[in-house]
Amino acid sequence: MRWSQYFIPTLREDPADAEVISHKLLLRAGVVRQLSAGIYSFLPLGQRIALKVMQILREEMNHIGGQEFFLPALHPAEIWKESGRWDAIGPDMFRLTDRKQAEMCLGMTHEEVFTSIARNELRSYKQLPQVWYQIQVKFRDEARPKSGLMRLRTFIMKDAYTFDVDNAGLDRSFADQREAYKRIFDRCGLKYVMVEASSGAMGGAESNEFVARTEAGEDLIATCANCGYAANLEKAISEPTHPNDDGGPEAPENFPTPGVRTIEDLTTFPGGAPGNRQIKTLVYMPGEKGWGNVPTTPILVLLRGDHQLHDTKLMDAFGGAEVRPARPEEIREILGAGPGSLGPVGARTRITTRATRWIKQGDKDVEIWKYPEVHIIADEALKGRRNMTTGANEDDVHKRGVDVERDADIDKFVDLRTVTAGETCARCKTGVLEVYKAMEIGHIFKLGTKYSKSMGATVLNKDGKPVPIVMGSYGIGVERIITAAVEQNNDDNGIVWPRAIAPFDVVVTITNMKQEDLREAGEKLYKELQRAGLDVLLDDRDERAGVKFKDADLIGIPYRITLGKKISDGIVELFDRQTKQNEDVKLSEVVSRVQALALAAL
């Protein structure tokens, strides 16, 4: 392309709306423009980048036997009702009605459509496995789109689905996808890790998330440099350290603690206890939807005083159910004390017998227990602990000498606490965990039979019996790859595209368009580079050299060939955007040099 004719609207200043570096640079480099919140247009440069990413996705999907489809983005409500997700998904789904008032939606993912094809067409285990994928636009009405292309309302996704006859087959398909994902992200030049993740409402047993480290990311990742352990903080565990529990009363005993409201207060209070010898008691309630027929079931969450609860772990402990912190007035109603003096000892009896409410039965009011049940759930770090101090469910009173398993009446121990940096790795027991921010770039799920069962997708197995197809689903966001690439590869002068996804391989900069010898040499070099199979941008604009250098750096083309004064000696300069090295090269050799460099990147 000739720059003088090509649409690359670069900006000298940072746009006011952009906060994160990738957003600023993608706008400044003329890659994208915003249309509305979370809705962006790819400009020609952006489209070239997206096409290169998509080509890599295609090649790697095809490499593991993937077959490319193209499904509709507009779906009838019917299939979503069959899978149960029409009701399960909230306002994140764009819904509309057609002219006949039939309900429709814009696809936020394609499990339903692919499953409907599978159930109509797949009949025998002999047809399996199948690996199906597409590269399609998704629509999600995000509550808060943000950070440029990081969180969008409409975006391009490569989504793949595998169909196997049994779990062993799914394991193989899943492993294939995982390896393909690694090759994809490697080729795209990203620094990433694969982590264990929560499956959320997607359902299914196992899921791995691929994340790229960046300060702009929304996820927190714990990693161990020693053994390579990596997990999303919503799953991450660490090796607990237990203090010595000896000393203290044999049985729980109350003691006055006037004015003590927090864990911290109690650590300095005379006769108190350090944070790691306290039990923190939190009260949670089911979310707005409630849990089935149980009207309100308080949840007591117990943690070591110096530990922090991780919300997602709590929700996962209840099968992904929605929970919310109890309001102060609810806590007082439930336990008879304010936050700051809560504890598990005797709490179950207190809760289930304390509060009453009145309901109409026929024409008279009947008194019933308001909270007939309570869940008491404790973090694993409390297992076996003795001589602990906690609230006594009475304002300004605490209780010491508490043996967790003996006195706290716990329903179950689960991992609930948030891992923090500096803790010991639970896997290798020697490494120290690091916690950093990252963004999700891909996610692979073992779905199992969730969709095949609800939508009736079965095949006949070897014994002639119908069995539900065992499915997996695998997604990569194209804009996420682009965003992560910019987040991880930039400097003061602009973007430094990884070679494989750069919009052009090389830019030929004619430093002065008034000099005919430079123009001629540039034209000739442009054609030769193209003939060598390279994507070339010829900067033939009538601008000063400085402007051209600044722009070339900003849009991040990996190599720049500068035609200047030394052209009379048959010498040009080869500039490496990444290393910033500028090297004199013979004009006669520069094509093969650049060709070798560019091909090495693929």
Add this chain to the structure above:
RNA sequence: CGGGGCGUAGCACAGCCUGGUAGUGCGCUCGGUUUGGGACCGAGAGGUCGGAGGUUCAAAUCCUCUCGCCCCGACCA
């Protein structure tokens, strides 16, 4: 959905408090000088001040409503 901020020329912003001719820089057009890291001089073009209503002799400026965008939180198949 809760909290905060912002809408004035293509971009970045000033002007608003204290009502009275709509400004600056960059970019754009034309002419000239320049020509290796975002040149300089001169002359221009370009804005219903997000929208609607109100107060006033007079509204970018004050009031009400509304729309949009950004940030924090909640949420996130």
